[in-house]
Amino acid sequence: MKIKSFLAIAACGLLFAACQTNDGQSVATDHSNAEKADSMLYYFAQMNGAQYDRDAQRDTTLASDEAKKAYIMGVQTGLNAAKEDNDAYNRGLNLGMQMAMTFQQFKKDYGVELNKKVFVKALSEALSNDSIINSSDMQREFYRIMSEFNAQKEERxxxxxxxxxxxxxxxxxxxxxxxxxxxxxxxxxxxxxxxxxxxxxxxxxxxxxxxxxxxxxxxxxxxxxxxxxxxxxxxxxxxxxxxxxxxxxxxxxxxxxxxxxxxxxxxxxxxxxxxxxxxxxxxxxx
Structure with missing residues (x-):
């Protein structure tokens, strides 16, 4: 099977995770709906494969067979990482993946390597605080510092x-x-x-x-x-x-x-x- 076919099949799983009920049972319970779900996932996967190809046209580092294999492995890892019947864990997993990508992009854009331990410690403190956090104050300080980084980047x-x-x-x-x-x-x-x-x-x-x-x-x-x-x-x-x-x-x-x-x-x-x-x-x- 060609790499592109693997790419499409792997991408299907991203939507599959969203097609689960709260008790972990598949929405497609009968044979007819299962076939519809497979078809839907196939088309969704093809859409993601086409998007990857478009991205690879702009960023040629994504065009190699090795890059495509790595992409598939990343998708599969993400699919396997989620846990059934553990919404809190999956929410944390989702945030962790987002932040990992954000950390990489931040280093690329601003030349600063963010400290993962600082983020996890601050998040733990926020969840263990007895008093209610003033989110407006947190946002104001966050955007104040972010604007300083943006100003430095714009100057560079x-x-x-x-x-x-x-x-x-x-x-x-x-x-x-x-x-x-x-x-x-x-x-x-x-x-x-x-x-x-x-x-x-x-x-x-x-x-x-x-x-x-x-x-x-x-x-x-x-x-x-x-x-x-x-x-x-x-x-x-x-x-x-x-x-x-x-x-x-x-x-x-x-x-x-x-x-x-x-x-x-x-x-x-x-x-x-x-x-x-x-x-x-x-x-x-x-």
Whole structure:
């Protein structure tokens, strides 16, 4: 059987665990329902297998046979870890798995290794306290510290993005427009200068530094100066005249913000924009 088939079958179990009644008996009690349940799980598994393939297209480390086998083993371990008739244990297991992944991501994003013992000790204290914990105070302090980590990360990301952009601009021979934007017009015209308040029809092609297309949901009808328009695009357009085509380099962080990760990009990755823009005349008042 192929790896992909194993992947689909293993993923089925994730939904199976949710199809149990409180007494551990399967919802599908008769033969007909059992067949329906098997079919449902099969399709759910295929959906998860397809999602894994999509993820592997963005992260090639997931594409190898070894990675797929490891994924299946992880799924199977999770399926076997849950205990019947022990809701408290399963709730703890679920939180533990979530936190394990959070710890890994936190180290990757912020460069700080979180202490598992601190978390477990604090959780134990919270459960053994005689007095009621003020959850609002806990949340306020949590988000206060988290905001400090986010500020540090943003500062590092901006620095890394600007450094990458500078290197890319030297390679591509692009002129600096702003710290987070390089480039200029590649097909000039004698059209009117694009300015704040203009309505513009724009064709925007987005690529990474290697020239691979990035599927970015950018609008084609733009209003210059609008707060909904990414700042690098707004700035780039104002260097152009109506009918011109420009080529620009910016960072994934500057143009996509937190959505960069959803596109398989790091905040500091260089993004190349090829923009053709035409000013549209204002609508006549009736």
């Amino acid at each position: 990301d901006i620095k890394a993005a600007n450094e990458n952009l500078l290197k890319a601009s030297e390679t591509l021979k692009m002129k600096k427009i702003a710290d987070n934007l390089y480039g200029g017009v590649i097909t000039p015209t004698e059209g009117e200068q694009i300015k704040d308040g203009d309505n513009v029809d724009a064709s925007i092609n987005v690529e990474n530094i290697e020239g691979k297309a990035i599927n970015a949901p950018l609008p084609s009808k733009l209003k210059i100066g609008s707060r909904s328009l990414p700042e690098p695009i707004n700035t780039a357009l104002k260097t152009m005249k109506s009918g011109e085509t420009g080529k620009f380099a910016t960072s994934a962080m500057s143009i996509f913000g937190p959505r960069a990760a959803q596109m398989g990009l790091q905040p500091s990755d260089v993004v190349i924009l090829t923009i053709k823009a035409t000013v549209t005349p204002p609508e006549e008042k009736k």
